[in-house]
Amino acid sequence: MKHVVSSIVGAVAAAAILAANIGEPIARAEAQQGHTMAAMTTSSTKASGLRSTLNTLFQEHIYLAAAATGAALGGREAEFKAAAAALDANSVAISKAIGSVYGQGAEDAFLPLWRKHIGMVVDYTVGVATSDKAKQDKAVADLIGYTQDFGAFLQSANPNLPKSVVADLVKHHVVTLKEVIDAQAAKDPAKAYTAVRTAAGHMQMIADPLAEAIVKQFPDKFSS
Amino acid sequence: MDGRQSWQSVAAGAFAGTPVALGLLVTLGAPASTERSVTIQTFQFKPTPIDVPAGTRVSFTNQDDITHTVTSGTPESPDGKFSHRLEGKGASFTVDLTKPGVYPYFCERHRSMRGEIRVK
Numbered sequence: 229m230k231h232v233v234s235s236i237v238g239a240v241a242a243a244a245i246l247a248a249n250i251g252e253p254i255a256r257a258e259a260q261q262g263h264t265m266a267a268m269t270t271s272s273t274k275a276s277g278l279r280s281t282l283n284t285l286f287q288e289h290i291y292l293a294a295a296a297t298g299a300a301l302g303g304r305e306a307e308f309k310a311a312a313a314a315l316d317a318n319s320v321a322i323s324k325a326i327g328s329v330y331g332q333g334a335e336d337a338f339l340p341l342w343r344k345h346i347g348m349v350v351d352y353t354v355g356v357a358t359s360d361k362a363k364q365d366k367a368v369a370d371l372i373g374y375t376q377d378f379g380a381f382l383q384s385a386n387p388n389l390p391k392s393v394v395a396d397l398v399k400h401h402v403v404t405l406k407e408v409i410d411a412q413a414a415k416d417p418a419k420a421y422t423a424v425r426t427a428a429g430h431m432q433m434i435a436d437p438l439a440e441a442i443v444k445q446f447p448d449k450f451s452s
Numbered sequence: 453m454d455g456r457q458s459w460q461s462v463a464a465g466a467f468a469g470t471p472v473a474l475g476l477l478v479t480l481g482a483p484a485s486t487e488r489s490v491t492i493q494t495f496q497f498k499p500t501p502i503d504v505p506a507g508t509r510v511s512f513t514n515q516d517d518i519t520h521t522v523t524s525g526t527p528e529s530p531d532g533k534f535s536h537r538l539e540g541k542g543a544s545f546t547v548d549l550t551k552p553g554v555y556p557y558f559c560e561r562h563r564s565m566r567g568e569i570r571v572k
Contacts, residue, residue: 330494337495340564377562380518384494391517 275450279439285322286431292318293346293405294424297353298412319343329442329449330385341381345374345398349405356413371402388441397434404430489513490567492520492538497557497567504549506571511546514538520559527563535560 296311319342327335348370355363379395404427411420443450485507491498493515504510512522520538522545525531533555536545549555549571559565 333496333498334494337564341495341562377518380516381495384516 273450274452275439275443278442278450279436281325282435282439283432285318285325286435287428288318289315289322290405290408290424290428290431293349294408294412294420294427297349297409298420300350300353301357301409301412315346316343319346326385329446334385338381341377345371345378345402348374349409352406353409356409368402368406372399375399375402382438386441386445388444389438393437394434397437400430401427401434487511491515492522492559492565495520495559495562495565497565500567501570502568503570503572506552507548507550508571509546509548510569511544512536512538513544514541517541519561520565521561522557523560524555524557526556526566527558527560530558530560 292311292315296308296315299305299308299311319339322342323335323339326338348367351370352364352367355361355365355367375395375398376391378398379389379391379393382389382394383391404423407423408420408427411417411423486505487509488502488504488511490500490502490510490512492512495516497512502510514520517540519540521535522538523530523535524533534547534557537543538545549569552571555569555571557567557569
């Protein structure tokens with residue numbers, strides 16, 4: 229539990245640092261250009277649309293992942309297949325969102341990278357279901373290693389997203405999703421659904437800075 | 453150790469005595485007549501595919517802050533012609549290709565990353 233709490237604190241701090249790094253120059257530029265008031269007159273800006281889309285997709289990722297792991301651990305095969313298919317459709321949608329900003333090549337590169345961590349989560353879930361500690365440990369180690377790849381991808385796409393900060397945020401995503409799976413395996417629905425809300429809520433810490441960094445990188449695309 | 457040295461050792465160790473090895477060693481001993489660059493960025497080889505004349509020296513430079521490899525063949529069927537780890541941003545590797553043919557390659561760590569060089 230202490231580890232989880234410290235991870236949460238770390239992730240919050242990382243998100244705050246990222247938001248501060250990205251937010252200050254933007255706010256300063258807006259103030260200098262006298263656009264601050266104009267930006268406040270509507271919630272339907274391209275930038276807010278991007279942030280909303282990313283938040284929706286990333287939170288959907290959690291709910292569908294939890295549905296899939298819950299069905300798998302409960303032995304409900306048909307439900308698992310349906311949830312897994314929906315989860316993959318969500319993965320494709322996230323990739324298309326990335327592609328809409330960074331192009332088809334990035335979209336094609338992102339999708340297998342994103343799917344890779346889902347495969348590792350499946351491995352962890354199988355390890356839990358079969359009480360195979362070694363499989364669980366390997367899956368967790370793979371997921372932790374994966375956070376570096378994910379951080380490197382986003383940093384390469386957008387220099388406003390430091391690899392280490394992104395990796396820490398994704399690591400927290402892994403930790404919060406692990407809490408969901410462990411609670412599902414323990415047949416503790418109250419704990420599981422609390423963990424689902426925590427995991428889904430955390431995704432904002434990834435979606436918001438990502439949206440902010442993209443807007444900072446392409447201000448002309450998101451000027452209205 | 454630079455990329456070509458590593459490439460030489462791979463070729464010598466894995467293919468010594470084979471027709472393929474002979475071609476590669478001759479290739480490595482001759483100066484390349486043209487050069488092309490491939491960049492690894494955002495988990496992609498760019499540009500790909502590329503068409504080059506025989507004798508071209510192709511360089512790969514990693515612009516991602518993570519290890520990638522340039523490994524010949526496909527993930528399903530690596531052909532052992534070359535494999536080099538590019539340990540982080542700025543790492544590079546060169547290979548001289550004088551023998552016409554199609555050279556597919558991929559990253560062992562991220563197997564969806566694929567490229568192709570067509571030597572004419």
